[in-house]
Amino acid sequence: MAQVVLENVYKSFPTRHNERVTPVVAQSSLLAPIDAPSVVEKETQEPKQTVSVLRNINLSVADGEFMVLVGPSGCGKSTLLRLIAGLEKISGGNVWVGDRLVNELPPKARDIAMVFQNYALYPHMTVYDNLAFGLRRTLRSDKQRTPSLDNLLVRVTRGLPKQLRYTTARERAVDDRVRNVAQLLQIEALLNRLPKQLSGGQKQRVALGRAIARNPQVFLMDEPLSNLDAKLRAETRAQIVKLQRQLGTTTVYVTHDQTEAMTMGDRIAVMNQGQIQQVAPPLELYNRPATRFVAEFIGSPPMNFLPVQFHAPLSITHPQFRCTLPDRWANVLQNYDQQTLILGIRPEHFHLSTPAPENLLVQIDLVEALGNDTYLAVSFVKQGIQPSLIATTATNTLQVRIPPDQKVSIGEQLWLSLSLDKLHFFEYESGKAIWSD
Numbered sequence: 001m002a003q004v005v006l007e008n009v010y011k012s013f014p015t016r017h018n019e020r021v022t023p024v025v026a027q028s029s030l031l032a033p034i035d036a037p038s039v040v041e042k043e044t045q046e047p048k049q050t051v052s053v054l055r056n057i058n059l060s061v062a063d064g065e066f067m068v069l070v071g072p073s074g075c076g077k078s079t080l081l082r083l084i085a086g087l088e089k090i091s092g093g094n095v096w097v098g099d100r101l102v103n104e105l106p107p108k109a110r111d112i113a114m115v116f117q118n119y120a121l122y123p124h125m126t127v128y129d130n131l132a133f134g135l136r137r138t139l140r141s142d143k144q145r146t147p148s149l150d151n152l153l154v155r156v157t158r159g160l161p162k163q164l165r166y167t168t169a170r171e172r173a174v175d176d177r178v179r180n181v182a183q184l185l186q187i188e189a190l191l192n193r194l195p196k197q198l199s200g201g202q203k204q205r206v207a208l209g210r211a212i213a214r215n216p217q218v219f220l221m222d223e224p225l226s227n228l229d230a231k232l233r234a235e236t237r238a239q240i241v242k243l244q245r246q247l248g249t250t251t252v253y254v255t256h257d258q259t260e261a262m263t264m265g266d267r268i269a270v271m272n273q274g275q276i277q278q279v280a281p282p283l284e285l286y287n288r289p290a291t292r293f294v295a296e297f298i299g300s301p302p303m304n305f306l307p308v309q310f311h312a313p314l315s316i317t318h319p320q321f322r323c324t325l326p327d328r329w330a331n332v333l334q335n336y337d338q339q340t341l342i343l344g345i346r347p348e349h350f351h352l353s354t355p356a357p358e359n360l361l362v363q364i365d366l367v368e369a370l371g372n373d374t375y376l377a378v379s380f381v382k383q384g385i386q387p388s389l390i391a392t393t394a395t396n397t398l399q400v401r402i403p404p405d406q407k408v409s410i411g412e413q414l415w416l417s418l419s420l421d422k423l424h425f426f427e428y429e430s431g432k433a434i435w436s437d
């Protein structure tokens with residue numbers, strides 16, 4: 001077990017700004033004499049540029065912690081994981097695993113096991129051998145060399161029935177570990193099968209088993225569940241969490257799925273465009289998102305955002321409604337008098353209400369009844385004042401959650417009130433959260 005610490009980690013990839021150049025080179029090479037420099041040579045002569053994919057990453061994963069990296073596609077999650085694994089080299093900063101600085105260490109010296117979404121099992125080996133393969137190598141590198149008497153006995157008994165054959169100490173250790181892991185993951189019955197004889201979920205369990213069998217200091221998992229169907233994903237999700245708790249192995253888990261992040265992580269690091277926006281336990285991310293980006297990313301359906309005008313001491317106005325905020329906002333908001341702020345409201349923090357200036361008059365565009373919950377997509381019924389401010393809302397549609405027993409239909413008009421103690425505010429330009437305490 002070990003902690004993983006990233007200090008000011010930076011990663012850039014080389015790129016050539018040859019998007020315009022390439023076609024020209026390609027074209028000229030068609031016309032060029034045979035002995036002209038090749039396209040490849042010409043391309044490498046272009047000035048190299050770099051694109052920075054991760055910037056100023058500081059993250060400390062505690063010993064035994066389950067840390068989830070979450071963020072939209074392309075934000076740099078996999079790259080960060082690959083940097084920890086040593087599959088990519090960092091461009092700046094430090095990576096620590098335990099008390100070792102691993103910047104220059106190759107992957108196999110880092111004592112880390114990685115699980116990918118595509119399982120990466122050896123197709124020609126049985127489940128048993130897939131589990132045993134890495135182990136044999138690990139034990140060999142542990143210098144548990146086979147004594148020569150062992151070797152002799154193995155050779156002499158090779159032709160005998162299986163029960164009578166002699167096995168080496170190392171092979172017995174491997175066998176013990178394989179069977180333990182198979183029991184833990186409930187794949188004992190599958191040990192003699194080939195990967196092609198397994199379902200997706202079973203393959204994923206074998207891939208997990210392979211990582212566990214090596215008993216590494218750290219597990220790195222890159223979207224390991226994304227090839228599974230919804231039901232199996234939920235089951236395997238729970239199983240991974242349970243296993244991780246049992247083993248207590250420090251884990252960094254990458255996903256773009258916020259449900260996975262919220263249900264699995266001790267803490268979650270939310271990433272966007274190569275930077276970490278916030279690191280916090282799941283509920284804290286939900287209750288106290290540090291930025292508008294985090295607020296929108298965590299929670300399903302996402303938080304609604306409305307531009308409102310703030311008037312000290314405690315009132316906000318929107319073309320469609322106005323309301324007075326609880327006292328606790330007075331202090332923090334006094335510097336924003338007469339400014340536009342972004343009001344954030346989660347779908348679950350609206351309530352069906354009565355006509356009043358502090359309530360929102362909306363029309364139902366869509367109803368989604370999901371048994372336990374009913375979600376509405378609603379739009380404002382235009383009431384006339386300051387329509388320009390409404391136009392600055394990215395979308396004029398709000399997502400609202402109402403009790404499932406409430407009968408509503410498309411086209412119906414409703415009044416909604418806000419849970420005043422649940423409001424969020426963000427600075428208009430920077431998107432930074434303003435907290436009332």
Ligand SMILES: Nc1ncnc2c1ncn2[C@@H]1O[C@H](COP(=O)(O)OP(=O)(O)OP(=O)(O)O)[C@@H](O)[C@H]1O
Nearest residue numbers: 013014053071072073074075076077078079080256
């Ligand atoms: N070898 C590479 N060379 C150049 N650019 C790269 C390389 N690997 C990744 N990138 C770029 O780095 C950015 C981050 O990629 P990364 O795979 O880490 O994102 P991600 O958050 O894991 O996305 P996804 O969820 O889609 O897998 C992307 O813009 C990607 O195009």
